[in-house]
Amino acid sequence: MNFTELTTQLEQLFPGRLNCYTQFGCNFVRVKDHAVYKDVLRALKEKFSFKYMVDVVATHWPKKTDKFEITNNLFSIENKLRVFVKLSRPDHVFPTITDIWKGANFMEREEYDLMGIVFEGHPDLRRVLLPDFFEGHPLRKDFPLKERKWFNKTDEQRLGIKFTK
């Protein structure tokens, strides 16, 4: 099965709710209606054998109305086909896909940590790379690159390290 066949079959299942296109050799499926987002993903896994969960990417678009975007990178080993499923939302709350792919757990925690996206229904939403008391989410566009005042006095005491000059 190639991407054109997949597109026609997906269009039949979810008429008018998807936008499928190819860009720079990559296949994208944009979900326009967020109510069917998880149904699309479940259909991809169960009907079209997209069993290999590759990655979850979050993008911040502060100038657009849909400020946050999630891209799920999926691969079908049977059909040797890669598909990116996209969903945009005006706020930072997204449905989790950990109940479809277990591996999404760790990937979504990273996006929660660095981009500040809350995945509703995630079983273990904690920071991964940064300490729990870290304020802000570094990969958001409004987080400055040369911000140095990360830790305050109590954090220094808690860690027993002096961070400020």
Place this chain on the structure above:
Amino acid sequence: MQNINNNVAEVVTVNMGPQHPSTHGVLRLVVDLDGETIVNVTPDVGYLHRGTEKLAENRTYHQFIPLTDRLDYLSPLSNNLAYCLAVEKFFGVKIPERADYMRVIYAELSRVASHLVWIATHALDIGAMTVFLYAFRERERVLDMFECATGQRMTSSWIRIGGVRDDAPEEFFRLAKSFVDEFDGFVDLYENLLTNNRIWKMRTIGIGVLNADDAQDYGTSGPLMRGAGIDFDLRRDEPYCCYDKFKFEVPTQPEGDTYARYKVRMKELREANKIVAQALENLPEGPVMTDDPRVAMPSHEDVYERMESLIRRFYLISKGFRPPKGETYQGIEAPKGELGFYIVSEGEERPYRLKIRAPSYVNLGVLNHMAQGHMLADLVAIIGTNDVVLGEIDR
């Protein structure tokens, strides 16, 4: 003592790491133990966190290449390759054939170097010292080759957007040919020491079993997935560079335990060696850098002779180039699994968003699933078999 008498399980929390040698860098594992049996493992990463993805948004495309070396520092040239292929997808640049072959040689030698560190440290964790010494001896020879070709042993930043930086000297090909001829013998040596070794078998067979469904569900790739019996290799299934021109096999093992992954990696060493041998034999002549002016730096000879080239070079260095608006992704079969770069471009000199799909990070996510129910001593074997490099996890 009272608890033991009453047969009530008491869960004890033990910290492994962050600086324990078997945790391969700065990985801290919070292990919940019931006696000596693992109930739960929580990996705690973030000690190295350097914010590479944020840095990428504030650098030009060329300036980011040296940072990719620092991700998986045991196979820097594979990281260069994945990043450059992703950027090249924006332009659809045609890469000269010789450059493609050189990239394959570098990528496969990186795989050899990375797997040699893996077999060395994994065997050392489990208690086999000799393999460590042998494998590092051979790795030195691979690093000598990299030093000869790129001038650096570890962080070479040699693969550029549009080709490779420069052609390799004759000495490199001489070293590579002699290494390729001898390497199968070295792998035989490691296998003699380990494959039928009774202690090795008892420590690895049935440990950390990952079945085929879970391997895909958790998103693991590379030897973890092939060790679970899934016949999947991006070099063959989503070809990049010129891998379709080489004959090689994708080794798989159905058992999914630590021993199976060991066998897969040993076979991969031989296959990588085979690919290097073929590439060295059929290496075409010609340039190693594309002449596409959108991405390629003009050569120094051109810069000295032509004003336009000087301006172009100055512009590329100071400003960088602008890919068209859009998003693209390229994954390669790195030694540890699928390494991919997802780049969002807004038509500017800097990537709008760059996401690294790091195999080590995803492989660490499955650690808890693999370790539950095993002994604490087996956890060392399971971390080793996952082959994590913390530079890649923490980014």
